[in-house]
Amino acid sequence: MDIYLDNAATSHPKPPCVVEAVVRALTQINANPGRSGHKRAIAGAEALMECRQVLARMLAAPDPMAISFAFNCTDALNLAIKGCLQPGDHVVSTRLEHNAVLRPLMTLQEMGLVEVTLADPAPDGFVTPEALRAALKKRTRLCVVGHASNVTGAIQPVAAIGGMLWEAGVPYLIDGAQALGIQPVDVGALRCAMYAFPGHKGLLGPQGTGGLYLDPGFALGTLREGGTGSSSESMLQPQERPERYESGTMNLHGIAGLLAGAQYVLENELRLRAQERTRTAQLMEGLLGVPGITLYGDPDPRNRVGVVSFNVGDEPSGAVADALDRLGFAVRGGLHCAPGIHSWLGTLERGAVRASPGHATTAQEIDLFVEAVRRIAREGSDRIP
Secondary structure, rough: OOOEEEOOOOOOOHHHHHHHHHHHHHHHHHHOOOOOOOOOOHHHHHHHHHHHHHHHHHOOOOHHHEEEOOOOOOHHHHHHHHHHHHOOOEEEEOOOOHHHHHHHHHHHOOOOOOEEEEEOOOOOOOOOOOHHHOOOOOOEEEEEEEEOOOOOOOOOOOHHHHHHHHOOOOOOOEEEOOOOEEEEEOHHOOOOOEEEEEEEOOOOOOOEEEEEOOOOOOOOOOOOOOOOOOOOOOOOOOOOHHHHHOOOOOOHHHHHHHHHHHHHHHHHHHHHHHHHHHHHHHHHHHHOOOOOOOEOOOOOOOHHHOOEEEOOOOOOOOHHHHHHHOEEEOOOOOOOOOHHHHHHHHOOOOOOOOEEEOOOOOOOHHHHHHHHHHHHHHHOOHHHH
């Protein structure tokens, strides 16, 4: 038995159209977009542009050139954070964030370049605009908030937060790692200057892909400089977007797969969204019926994405995840690169087991998983062969 419930880490299986697009890009195009004028290079450039257009539709962004490709969401977040901050700036974020946000911020603070304030969530696990407003200072130059938690699945009130920050004149960066492709996103309505996202999770694309939406009126410094295929007569990095932020050879086959995945999601978004909510509700209901289970986050599946974290009695989360692996279920145990929220939950020492249904998860697979957890709760993880 091989049942995959680790979609919060990366989605699986990829739709066949994604695999076919990657193979086609490697075998039929396999050229360097923007570097040459032959037919294959032009075909590659067209694929990149089409992907920008589809991603812009998903983000409700009017200009596809506001989308810069990145290696992943972490890369996009580093560009956004380090590209907009200057020495002496103040940044506001929350204790719920992934290390993709916390580590760049804390590194800058450790270097004495910026000051960081991390707001606490309310007891229900949601961050309020009021808590973030109270953390703002006159020199606050950025606020970073995750759209949805990778531990509790909580969908944060990102639109209300955006409205508050807009009035305060503070640029807003949203970490969409667990949201884009799963939740509707309208960057204009969210009032965000930047929205970072991965290609390999909710968009069902290959690993090594992602991007950053950057408001046309907002400027960033660069993390890397080099060849862009444009303004080659100058030794300075070009100002034109998105080339300014895309130095070096592009991940053409990955972006071709991302294009196919994003198109698949757009064509099936209502069905996929309903299925994830249904499977998440089924999973939570089933786990709540297992003696000794502690379930984290809001019990209403309408307020969360398909991320369900739990613990079994006093068992270490890693031991439970290993036992589930032996029983044929792929989940994740531990701290999920999010120490702040585990500290807030009181699970910093043992972490939590995280199960995350995806677009291909069936009702029968959820039932089998719940029965496996029930067996571990009854027998103990060390007794599972």
